[in-house]
Amino acid sequence: MNTLFVNGELIHRDKAKIDIEDRGYQFGDGIYEVIRVYNGNTFTMKEHMERLYQSADKMKLSIPYPIGEFTSILLQLIETNGVKDGIVYLQVTRGVAPRQHHFPARDVKGSVVAYTKDYPVPLKQMEQGVTAKLVEDIRWLRCDIKSLNLLGNLLAKEEAASDGHFEAVLHRGDTVTEGSSSNAFIVKDGIIYTHPVTNLILNGITRRVIDDLCRENDLPFQEEAFVVSELLEADEVFIASTTSEVMPVIKIDQQVIGDGKPGAVTKRLQALFSERKRMADR
Incomplete structure (x- = not known):
């Protein structure tokens, strides 16, 4: 479970970094989802991903990947980490910008993080x-x-x-x-x-x-x-x-x-x- 997806790259957990001016860190200005994995297969991923993009629309937040590409990234992450029974957590923030309450310039890209975790059924x-x-x-x-x-x-x-x-x-x-x-x-x-x-x-x-x-x-x-x-x-x-x-x-x-x-x-x-x-x- 040591491989993470961070802003376009699959990297080892030890190398993962988040900028201190990320708006998710400073304002909670972001969205997230938790998707179940059973026996190596995702459950209701389509519904979770659609809700993620709906949340983004409601917050006027731009996700820097089309839904199909983002889904493929998550499936690759699950496979890389060999998840059997667990979850994949993903979050998108409005990105890194000097701290101000109103939204940053349109050219600021959202920050995207995803990781997996073993999670047995209770x-x-x-x-x-x-x-x-x-x-x-x-x-x-x-x-x-x-x-x-x-x-x-x-x-x-x-x-x-x-x-x-x-x-x-x-x-x-x-x-x-x-x-x-x-x-x-x-x-x-x-x-x-x-x-x-x-x-x-x-x-x-x-x-x-x-x-x-x-x-x-x-x-x-x-x-x-x-x-x-x-x-x-x-x-x-x-x-x-x-x-x-x-x-x-x-x-x-x-x-x-x-x-x-x-x-x-x-x-x-x-x-x-x-x-x-x-x-x-x-």
Whole structure:
């Protein structure tokens, strides 16, 4: 995993350098994605790459490679590092320029970095379930952009982790939005609910896969906001992300969810997701 892609070159990790005036370092002025690799094959890479370029458009940020070329670079990086079960992380910043708040001149090229990492599937946690903590959502109002500005997410995750929890479930007032690094779902009377796609959440790629799986398998799926009391009184709760897949939540704060074990709907989605993983990009 020692080969990185940095601004047009595949180089050894020891030789990687980032300029101190890179706007990603100074302002968090950039975007990123995390793509799963299963058995050496990428999973939903097309969707991740399309979202990256959509985030770039929303930020008026220019990615210095066409999407097809960038995808080929990442596939080469994965092959070079011999990734079997892991992730590839990529980020693009607005580039290096003298520090000023407004955007630099148009001829400043974005900085591009990508690296790989082994990342086994968290099977034990997926089987037993995890706990979460309710945290007020203090993030900005463009959570639909997968930007490097993650301070609100980090503070929430740290608050949860310091109390021994796996995730923070965020809420704006009484309305549940998502997790600090995941989308949040409840199951009530056999129906799956999750916050609709708005500027208040990230439209997760795993979230989209779950939506597809529900439609293909006649599982009721509603994009409908729910409140904290509905979360705590749900039959089942689960979160979803690239690294956590479909993760049961069995306790939130002091409230046990359902019977305190992963529920039947969540287990069904886990099984369907595992089947879909076998269709990883070839």
